[in-house]
Amino acid sequence: MIQPSYLNVFLTFAKNSMIRDMSFRMNFILQCISSLSWAAMNYGLFLIIYQFSDSIGRQTGWGESEFFIFLGTIWIINSLIQTFFMANATEFSEMIRTGNLDFALLKPIDTQFLISFPRVNWAQLANAFLGLAVIIFYLHQLLNDPSKKMDFSIWSVFAYVFFVFCGTVVMYSVMIILASTSIWMGRNQNLHNFWFYITNFYRYPMEIYERGIGWALWGTFTFVVPILVVSNVPARVLAQPLGGHWGLWDWTLATMSVVAAAGSLWVSRCVFRVALKSYRSASS
């Protein structure tokens, strides 16, 4: 049986988006500048906070360098989501409303794939590079700090990339599930709001929730909607707030990250499939 080449289709999407971005050059540049300045302000804010404190919480190990590695990780995941999925999820909601999803349904290729990737928003990738730069800088600081017992090798890099990937998959799935609900609601402008609420919680090391009613949030965002796992697992692999040795809890979190990625992707496919059954197109 003839199979479409998913890679070729994806590369064509990426290329077409690039051509398109380049034909609106000014817009592209402004987008880069605005997202970079957002990141810079974000960074400045935490620099200020770290003037008042050396660490988030006692004995958590999230000192300044560790935390900025965490922050860089957040930027990378956010930027991957915004580059590859944000515009597409919004577009998907719109396709449902206008009936343009019809065309996606006609194509002999996995529909979820087809609606997930058509637009690549290259400008948003700027923050990923910034995140990478920040991470390299602070990792360098940590490795040259004799008081830290870092255990860093090429495997840490592989593990980091892998867990960032898992995290991105979880965030993508959450997004697709949210977008799919527009089929029932007819219109879904909550997508951005939801996204904002959720990302608000995953932007910090999970230890900050480990007190008082914070535990409720901790439980919810670790086990129910595992977004804390998304950011914490890769960040801990590099920053090693409690030293290089992996305890039981680290292994549990790492396993959860993989399970969450596979599980949420599966759930997103189910929700997507069920949602399509209710799709009613639009009268011209």
Next chain:
Amino acid sequence: MIALDYSGSLSFSNLAQTRLLACKHPIYNLAMSIIEINHLSKSYRVYQKQEGVWASIRGLFRREYREVQAVRDISLQVEPGEFVAFLGPNGAGKTTTLKLLSGVINPDSGDCRVMGHVPWERENEYRRRFALVMGQKNQLWWDLPAAESFRLNQHIYAVPLDEFDRTRDELCEMLDVTHLLGQPVRELSLGERMKMELIAALLHSPEVLFLDEPTIGLDVVAQHKIQQFLKAYQEERKNTIVLTSHYMKDIQALCQRVVIIAQGSIFHDGSLDDIIDRFSGDKIVTLQIGGPDEVFQGLRKLPNVLEVEPPRIKFRIGRDDVARTLSDILSTYAVEDIVVEDPPIEEVIAKVFTDAQGGQVDDESHPDIAGVS
């Protein structure tokens, strides 16, 4: 399956009737029909919006819905290589039927096979073999040249490169748009864009093609070009095409078979000539008469005189009366020329639509609905 009609002449017009007979023999049927629709129905539940603020707040808690029966109990067979038109007033259910056939939406009840596949299961093997073009919608990348959208389709449909290049060049040449391939779609005129849409849909050489108003909004020249193209394309490839259009010219030029759909049901299934025979009892007669103008005085008294412009007179007359009236006239006047023609097709169709919407197609079926088995 070409049948003799009553007058003894060979025609396509009775395909529909013969097909109905064939239905009674299931094996016959299985082997022949490329599109097989049985009792297909689809309704939409639409939210009844109330006017005013209070009513809309009440609507938050208690919603009132209305059922719109877009397609009701349609049964139809199409044979390989047929070029069928769906004709019907706005809101008749033509587009909905095409969407069901393309598997874009699910029906409420009924059954359908296209090339042996159930469309709404959306198997890739099925989706690779047909195409849907919607004149009111655009599926090309708006900001990019059409060539990029074509390339994308090549990858999605996994068309081998050499075959793709050949088909694309051939289609572009036929439609005369090769020079526009590099221009962003948003800068193309409606007609040019429509041609590109067609090409995009044909790159994978679909065996079945659904065209929903492919000539909507086009000027006469562009319309004609697309007709010619479709005709040539279909003659060459012998694929099966279902087309909807509100332009009778499209249908006259292309389709041997016309299915009239009104209020979600099939109202008539046959050739255009059939429609005229069935729905128009009149002929238009034009006479050219020699002699002084006074001779027209008598003729002016004929009922339904449309136009008198000596030496010509044009009048409308019941089909059954044509022979008698003409022989009367011939024996009285010095007739130099006679033209007997059908009334304009648009007029007949308008009458059919009015009939179809006036009659209760709802429950008890129209006494002489053809094509509903």
